[in-house]
Amino acid sequence: MTRIPHFSPSAISTADPVRGGDGGTITAPVKSPETDTDADLDQPWKVIVYNDPVNLMSFVTLVLRKVFGYNEERAQTLMMEVHMKGRSIVWTGAREKAELYVQQLQGFQLLAALKRA
């Protein structure tokens, strides 16, 4: 059974979570050789944002635009999905990049987490 690697600290500190990321602040994460496997690298991860009764809708939309670089329409669609359905998959891809996104989203106090796709 393949063991999913732990978070790699070297992949995490590339962007100030409060200042957020514009996509350009994320550098290529450094893989930790003792834990990465081919299966891990192939496995996509989902970044999920959950509904929160406090965060303003405009706030969530702006955070999605800042973190992922989405245009307003895309960000609003995802925000509405969070609002109406309680959660939305806002990004899918490599785990280390997904971790960075969750860090940035949590830096803006959004309820966000990872899940294997």
Place this chain on the structure above:
Amino acid sequence: MDLLPLEDGGLRFLEMPKGFYDQLAQLPELCDADDDPLVAERLAPSPMDPEEDPKLRAEAEEDWESFVQPELDAAHDRAMQVVMEDLAAAKPSLPETLESESQEDPEEPHFRLDIPGDHLDQWFHVLNRARIVMAMTHRLPISENPPDEGEQLSLQRLFAAHLSDSLAHILELLVVQMSRDLP
């Protein structure tokens, strides 16, 4: 209270009433979650979906707490420092104009508060965090958490709701200002 855009993309609040300025000065306390484990949990949630494998989740949470949460906490501290420095730099001024029916004391000092363009992110973070902490501490919004039958709505909750709404208005202004810089 009036608002002007600054050339650097920031915002200037003119004639901010002292009462509101004093409330903003309480932001460090408003954002403080140390005494309430539920608030602390909300501000530092698990990085893994609840449906994820429990073992994987536990490992991820342990690593997150060791490597990521300290960075998030440090970023919050930096943001708070920026906000408090902006507040400390606010200049007191007497209001130039007051509407004739205003209840404000014309002799009470008002403040001119500048939020530079490169501080908007920090204000965005701090104001939102204050709203989250207040919402959990005072069970806001009141419309979704009305008093039980026979229970009186406390003044403390009412004040908290009012302040939370005021911070939400500022956040909306920040969102508009910050959206201008995005593609």
